Amino acid sequence: MSTPNRQLVLHSRPKGLLAPGDLQRKEVSVPELKDGQALAGVKYLSIDPTMRVWMAVDSYLPAVAIGEVMRAFGFAEITESRHPDYNKGDRVTGPTGLQDYVVLDASTSRSFQRVPKIPFVSDTVFLGVLGINGLTAFFGMEIAKPKKGETLVVSAAAGATGSIVGQIGKIHGCRVVGIAGSDEKCNWITKDLGFDAAINYKQPDWKAKLAAAVPKGIDIDFENVGGEIMETIFGLMNLHGRVALCGLISGYTKGNPAMASLGTVLVKRLRVEGFIVLDYASRFTEAATQLGQWKMFGRIKDRETIVEGLEKAPDAINMLFTGGNIGKLIVKV
Ligand SMILES: NC(=O)c1ccc[n+]([C@@H]2O[C@H](COP(=O)([O-])OP(=O)(O)OC[C@H]3O[C@@H](n4cnc5c(N)ncnc54)[C@H](OP(=O)(O)O)[C@@H]3O)[C@@H](O)[C@H]2O)c1
Known part of the structure; x- marks a missing residue:
């Protein structure tokens, strides 16, 4: 049969x-x-x-x-x-x-x-953590070149990719600020995952709160969302900051991913690099081994x-x- x-x-x-x-x-x-x-x-x-x-x-x-x-x-x-x-x-x-x-x-x-x-x-x-999302976070953070003491902001921070990005940022000694769409998500990433701060972008005063959460400006934007969130982050970037352009989810259902101003990229001399995780297929085993160790030792939670x-x-x-x-x-x- x-x-x-x-x-x-x-x-x-x-x-x-x-x-x-x-x-x-x-x-x-x-x-x-x-x-x-x-x-x-x-x-x-x-x-x-x-x-x-x-x-x-x-x-x-x-x-x-x-x-x-x-x-x-x-x-x-x-x-x-x-x-x-x-x-x-x-x-x-x-x-x-x-x-x-x-x-x-x-x-x-x-x-x-x-x-x-x-x-x-x-x-x-x-x-998840040992699949596409962990690998995306891993290779995107390679592009971002985090240094101890720098400030990293990640959007869609309580999602599959963003939650791992922030934890890798902490492993590198960064101040990590996440942007997410509910208080429950913000609590999870700060209380359980160790992010330094989280901003609920659905609250009316979120832009002021983000500015207050990055007193030394932003060195790295791990960008998952695009649109107004990316515009706001770009406005707070430090000179010579880096942007790992991972995704622009705010535009996917609108057919037109909103872009931040290239004027800001120019004036702040930002280095913006888009990437697709599939380009790194030859290094998946190396990355998964590192992610697996971090998970095993509790340095990354999922x-x-x-x-x-x-x-x-x-x-x-x-x-x-x-x-x-x-x-x-x-x-x-
Ligand atoms: N470049 C690559 O190779 C690669 C690979 C994998 C994923 N990505 C990208 O990475 C990003 C995250 O993907 P994921 O798989 O990890 O998904 P995810 O973050 O687990 O889920 C998507 C999250 O995005 C947030 N979101 C949706 N619409 C939004 C909007 N208009 N404004 C702000 N936040 C919004 C939602 O959380 P809130 O409640 O916080 O709004 C949602 O939970 C996506 O842009 C995706 O395309 C890229």
């Missing part, structure tokens, strides 16, 4: 937040495996802001085509194998797509990373928001844009 594979396929390009029906459910049968193929059951899906970009426009990857399974990273376990490199029970992370099963073959398996089974370590860390059920993935994507997640957002398939 054939095994059903539920898939969420892109039906229409969203305008604003995802509307019901932008992703539509389809059910196909898992194909009969050929020599050189392995079948992996998807257990967890990483829900990332860039998915909203992939649904709309060509960017660093081409837009997902209408009718295609929605692109997503996930954690999967091999259930059946005729592939020389995989055995039943092996675990991988990679571009599984929003579906129950994915076939790995010669053309796709290079995009997947094998992940070890480590006692007392949950599978989901390979999508938190997850888990949504149950593949069919909830569209709502989960929207949560990223309404601030519904704390830490890494994951769908448990």
